[in-house]
């Protein structure tokens with residue numbers, strides 16, 4: 410029998426980290442060897458003999474955590490937001506120096522969310538207008554969500570590849586923020602509301618019709634199958650994978 414993967418969870422006292430600790434502990438093929446919160450030393454990860462790290466911390470600390478993992482040859486599964494293009498490029502450079510090491514940065518681990526973003530990208534070329542509304546709990550520190558940014562990037566790339574022009578918008582004057590954030594030419598609107606967990610709607614409009622692609626995470630348990638899939642797959646995918654769709658066959 411293959412020995413269990415030795416997993417360290419970073420951010421283990423947080424909303425996602427605590428759920429990941431439960432999921433890793435319950436998985437027979439995974440062994441939770443370390444669970445770190447803010448202030449704990451990353452050396453604990455090495456001392457515990459971890460081979461895999463899950464980062465569910467905050468945008469300010471995730472880059473240093475992942476760089477530490479890669480520099481020590483540990484595979485990393487990252488759910489934390491804040492991985493813009495510059496950070497991803499720098500990480501790819503570091504990974505080139507550690508060719509056997511894999512990192513997955515997953516803006517969203519929920520399989521339904523990954524599918525919803527892929528469906529939106531597929532539909533985007535057929536509609537004049539596309540806008541995104543993401544809705545989250547009010548304790549979230551970043552906006553727009555990483556998922557919305559990723560979805561906008563996929564939608565924008567699909568429209569550009571099909572030669573679809575920017576959606577019509579006659580707005581000449583508005584209050585700051587009224588039209589949301591512009592992410593690669595796609596408008597993204599962020600709602601923060603007590604009672605919500607993580608939700609997103611992609612609105613696609615054409616003459617006389619609208620298609621809405623909506624995904625809801627009602628519970629953080631929704632993210633755990635993706636975290637476990639990431640842990641089980643990351644070593645077989647050296648280098649940087651951006652998006653859990655990199656490990657799925659969405660064309661099948």
Ligand SMILES: NC(=O)C1=CN([C@@H]2O[C@H](COP(=O)(O)OP(=O)(O)OC[C@H]3O[C@@H](n4cnc5c(N)ncnc54)[C@H](OP(=O)(O)O)[C@@H]3O)[C@@H](O)[C@H]2O)C=CC1
Nearest residue numbers: 420422423424425446447466470488489490515516517518
């Ligand atoms: N990819 C996905 O599917 C999902 C991604 N996320 C993302 O995951 C991240 C975490 O979300 P969430 O759990 O809700 O946030 P929380 O604020 O609940 O958890 C973050 C935790 O990380 C801790 N922390 C901060 N710095 C460090 C550090 N250097 N080392 C170890 N722990 C640290 C914090 O401690 P302290 O409280 O003391 O600051 C806190 O306990 C966010 O970026 C969020 O957007 C969330 C859900 C799903």
Ligand SMILES: O=C(O)C1=N[C@H](C(=O)O)C[C@H](O)C1
Nearest residue numbers: 490516517549554555556607
């Ligand atoms: O902070 C959250 O809660 C979430 N963060 C991720 C994001 O920013 O997209 C994933 C999910 O939306 C929940």
